[in-house]
Amino acid sequence: MEKPLSPRSAAKRTAMLDAAQACFLESGYASTSVDEVATRAGVSKATIYAHFASKDDLFGAIICRRCDDQAEGLSSLSLPDSSDARTILTAIAQRLMALFVSPEVMGIYRIVIAEAPRYPELAKTWYEAGPLRGKQRLCDVFDDMKRRGLLDFDDTRRTVDAFVGMLRGECFHRVMIELPPNPHFSAEATIETAVNFALKAFAPTA
Amino acid sequence: MEKPLSPRSAAKRTAMLDAAQACFLESGYASTSVDEVATRAGVSKATIYAHFASKDDLFGAIICRRCDDQAEGLSSLSLPDSSDARTILTAIAQRLMALFVSPEVMGIYRIVIAEAPRYPELAKTWYEAGPLRGKQRLCDVFDDMKRRGLLDFDDTRRTVDAFVGMLRGECFHRVMIELPPNPHFSAEATIETAVNFALKAFAPTA
DNA sequence: GTCTATAGAGCGATAGAC
DNA sequence: GTCTATCGCTCTATAGAC
Numbered sequence: 001m002e003k004p005l006s007p008r009s010a011a012k013r014t015a016m017l018d019a020a021q022a023c024f025l026e027s028g029y030a031s032t033s034v035d036e037v038a039t040r041a042g043v044s045k046a047t048i049y050a051h052f053a054s055k056d057d058l059f060g061a062i063i064c065r066r067c068d069d070q071a072e073g074l075s076s077l078s079l080p081d082s083s084d085a086r087t088i089l090t091a092i093a094q095r096l097m098a099l100f101v102s103p104e105v106m107g108i109y110r111i112v113i114a115e116a117p118r119y120p121e122l123a124k125t126w127y128e129a130g131p132l133r134g135k136q137r138l139c140d141v142f143d144d145m146k147r148r149g150l151l152d153f154d155d156t157r158r159t160v161d162a163f164v165g166m167l168r169g170e171c172f173h174r175v176m177i178e179l180p181p182n183p184h185f186s187a188e189a190t191i192e193t194a195v196n197f198a199l200k201a202f203a204p205t206a
Numbered sequence: 207m208e209k210p211l212s213p214r215s216a217a218k219r220t221a222m223l224d225a226a227q228a229c230f231l232e233s234g235y236a237s238t239s240v241d242e243v244a245t246r247a248g249v250s251k252a253t254i255y256a257h258f259a260s261k262d263d264l265f266g267a268i269i270c271r272r273c274d275d276q277a278e279g280l281s282s283l284s285l286p287d288s289s290d291a292r293t294i295l296t297a298i299a300q301r302l303m304a305l306f307v308s309p310e311v312m313g314i315y316r317i318v319i320a321e322a323p324r325y326p327e328l329a330k331t332w333y334e335a336g337p338l339r340g341k342q343r344l345c346d347v348f349d350d351m352k353r354r355g356l357l358d359f360d361d362t363r364r365t366v367d368a369f370v371g372m373l374r375g376e377c378f379h380r381v382m383i384e385l386p387p388n389p390h391f392s393a394e395a396t397i398e399t400a401v402n403f404a405l406k407a408f409a410p411t412a
Numbered sequence: 413g414t415c416t417a418t419a420g421a422g423c424g425a426t427a428g429a430c
Numbered sequence: 431g432t433c434t435a436t437c438g439c440t441c442t443a444t445a446g447a448c
Contacts, residue, residue: 006431008431009431012431012432026323027324028234028236028320028321029236030234030235030236030237031236031324033422033423033424034423034424034425035422035423035424043432043433044432044433044434045424045425046425046426046427046431046432046433046434047431047432047433049424049425049426050431050432051431054424054425055424055425110319110320110322110323111320112383113316113319113320113382113383114234114316114317114319114320115234116316116382116383116384117232117316117384118233118234118237120383120384120385123383123384123385124383124385127379127383127385131379135376155399157390157391158390158391158395158396158399159399161375161376161391161396161399162372162375162396162399162400162403164375165371165372165373165374165375165400166368166371166372167371168371168374169367169368169370169371170341170367173333173337176319176322177318177319177322177326177329177330177333178322178323178326178329179326179329179330179333184363184364185363185364185367189364190364190367190368193361193364193365193367193368194368194371196407197368197403197407198407200406200407200408201402201403201404201406201407202406212413214413215413218413218414239440239441239442240441240442240443241440241441241442249414249415250414250415250416251415251442251443252413252414252415252416252443252444252445253413253414253415255442255443255444256413256414257413260442260443261442261443
């Protein structure tokens with residue numbers, strides 16, 4: 001399956017993928033032209049078609065590469081070694097929020113949502129490699145906190161789902177549709193509200 | 207500002223808007239051709255350009271019409287006349303969830319997100335007419351519940367934001383990217399989890 | 413106002429030289 | 431593998447008849 005590429009080819013391939021990613025995330029799939037990608041990558045259009053069968057194929061390669069990055073980023077995510085529920089939940093929420101509103105993640109999120117009806121397999125690949133794997137990891141953390149008596153809840157997956165959902169509020173939406181931020185719904189305020197909420201709802205019955 | 211249209215023209219205009227909405231929500235902005243809209247509306251392309259200055263203009267007209275519909279739909283939303291917090295919160299959550307996953311709302315949500323970077327004013331108009339107005343209405347309901355001693359919380363807007371966010375979890379995302387539903391994250395289960403959490407976190411200190 | 417017909421530009425993809 | 435040049439198609443938008 002692996003074909004040994006010359007160093008020169010590999011570099012061009014990376015340049016093409018980088019350029020394509022930037023174009024797709026900026027302008028969406030349909031509005032991006034292969035000419036534009038070629039120019040940005042410093043190669044000719046024919047070179048792109050020597051590496052990728054079609055524009056669709058190039059698009060798929062981008063999403064898959066992003067999925068690999070996501071998987072890597074998640075496994076290197078470290079949490080504070082604390083025995084205070086608030087400290088741990090706040091750290092989790094801060095990392096999640098920073099991830100959600102980062103330009104790269106936001107860009108891929110936008111385009112996957114937009115193109116999901118026409119690329120269902122790509123959307124599935126992305127969702128399983130990113131959000132689903134991330135939530136699985138959070139489940140492990142929550143289960144561990146439960147075991148240590150820091151939290152109490154019934155269904156781990158639903159609990160995590162609700163906690164993560166609380167971070168996708170006004171603040172997140174404003175970034176997503178590029179509206180100016182509302183100070184009342186800053187990232188910090190959203191995180192604090194979610195953590196307070198979770199601590200009250202999941203506090204162990206003393 | 208109002209130009210009196212002949213009944214025949216008005217009918218054609220509505221047909222064009224309906225067709226355009228269906229096309230845009232199905233295929234996205236860039237992938238929809240004016241020819242397609244014209245065929246679906248049963249008019250010629252030139253007729254479309256007689257009513258709308260450009261494809262952009264047509265797109266804007268669609269979003270604005272949807273905003274009006276949203277505003278209307280919200281004001282007619284009625285809630286049960288109950289004194290039980292769970293009953294009210296469940297009713298709210300059910301209506302919100304049904305709204306979120308409905309094809310029309312989901313379609314407009316997808317396209318606004320996708321095109322927001324290129325149509326910031328449209329995104330702002332939509333956001334203020336829909337989600338923002340809806341949340342304002344929810345704030346009134348929550349304030350009323352607090353006044354009646356059914357709930358207790360500090361900041362109404364942040365509380366509502368968190369509550370609504372919990373409904374945008376796995377279930378919502380699966381609909382959004384057209385993945386098969388996961389029975390463990392049914393709409394009912396998501397609603398129940400959110401309501402249970404809210405009741406625990408906002409229970410009045412007896 | 414509404415139609416048919418077409419202009420004019422840009423697109424994805426390919427042929428062929430090197 | 432990479433380039434230049436180009437094909438064939440589709441697109442938005444308009445001109446002109448009715």
